[in-house]
Amino acid sequence: MARASTTSDAFNAIAEPRRRQILSYLVVQERQVGEIVAAIGIDQPSVSKHLGVLHKVGLVHMRRNGRHRLYRTNAAAIQPLHEWTGTFERYWKHQLNRVKERAEAQMSREGANNAGTFPKENL
Amino acid sequence: MARASTTSDAFNAIAEPRRRQILSYLVVQERQVGEIVAAIGIDQPSVSKHLGVLHKVGLVHMRRNGRHRLYRTNAAAIQPLHEWTGTFERYWKHQLNRVKERAEAQMSREGANNAGTFPKENL
DNA sequence: TTGACATATTCCCATATAAGAATGTATTGT
DNA sequence: ACAATACATTCTTATATGGGAATATGTCAA
Known part of the structure; x- marks a missing residue:
């Protein structure tokens, strides 16, 4: 089987960057085609x-x-x-929490007796 | 130019339904390939x-x-x-509000002097 | 009617699938 | 070393792009 058609669903349709641009442009207000051509900068x-x-x-x-x-x-x-991507939200927040926790643990370890460990270029 | 590669970005990669299935399956916990094969039901x-x-x-x-x-x-x-789709959230909420407002206006118009307008099948 | 204007459609072509079949590669157990 | 296990890769093929160029369609204005 070949790749699914771009017209098969919204997921396929928004895969094209130009179409995402057009959607962002047209969400603010109704536009005629000529305006889109001028705004996006591709041929009619x-x-x-x-x-x-x-x-x-x-x-x-x-x-x-x-x-x-x-x-x-x-x-x-x-x-x-938005809802589909939203089902992953709790997981990326978990990841962030774990990163944050590690960072905080690291900070307190360094604060104890490693002050001045970073080279000046990183400050 | 042909369609952009599925590996060009996340938007293209998630356009395929099977890949979305796999992502949902693998977000809960780490899995080996054989488990995915069994869970999703496609060949290795x-x-x-x-x-x-x-x-x-x-x-x-x-x-x-x-x-x-x-x-x-x-x-x-x-x-x-999720963030990209989220930029449209205020607009679909607007749409919902307009629908709701129209519905409410309709209800009050009917409540005034059109009670019993709906056929029984719709109740 | 005849242009002129705004959009849509068709044709061509290089490129990229996704599934299936067959085969290659790495790792473990004996 | 060898067979078995777990995955990855290669090849083939039908299909679908997206951009560019050219052309068709539909609508208004004089």
Whole structure:
């Protein structure tokens, strides 16, 4: 099997850095394609293609207005990704705690009789 | 240009569902490859390849122990993803608020003089 | 109608999968 | 040394990019 399509889900869609840029840009307010092209600095067909991917997985909404198309980020579609990554939060906090505890233990050991151990360049 | 490599960053690496499964499994505790194979239910070479991708982008740590290799999720490497998705949180909350406000306005309008509007099937 | 403008779509191509099969490598027990 | 165990790597193949160039589609304005 080949790699899953970029349009298969939000995880695949946001793997592309340009699409993340577009999402960040469009979350503040609705924009037409030309504005995105100017803001992101890539050519119009590429922007349209990225918007197509984002739209297909529901990460952006689109409405027509005359000859313009107005896109905006559908933030709600990002929430599941936030929740998935959030399931790891307690574990990275554990890691931080362990690092902090080691550091504090080290500090007190040094404070006892190792003052002045660091070379000046590190201060 | 082709699609970016799965090993180019964490966003690309987690796009694959099996790799997300593996990360969830390995975050609880260190495991050897054979355990992952049994738990996830895919063949050993595939697991090894997925582990290779995850390891290359720093999403898992590995240590050797005799003929075993013990892998565990490096939760800290997931934090940046959580933070990126978190930048959209205020926006999806806004959306929710708007939905809620509309619903509440609707309720009070109905409560005033439209009681009994819903068909029984919806209650 | 005829342009002009805003976007989308198609075609081409170099590149990168992911799964399956087969094989290679390292380590342990005897 | 040798067989068994635990993993990793290589090869093949069907499939899917993403960028660039060219072209098509849809809408407004005169």
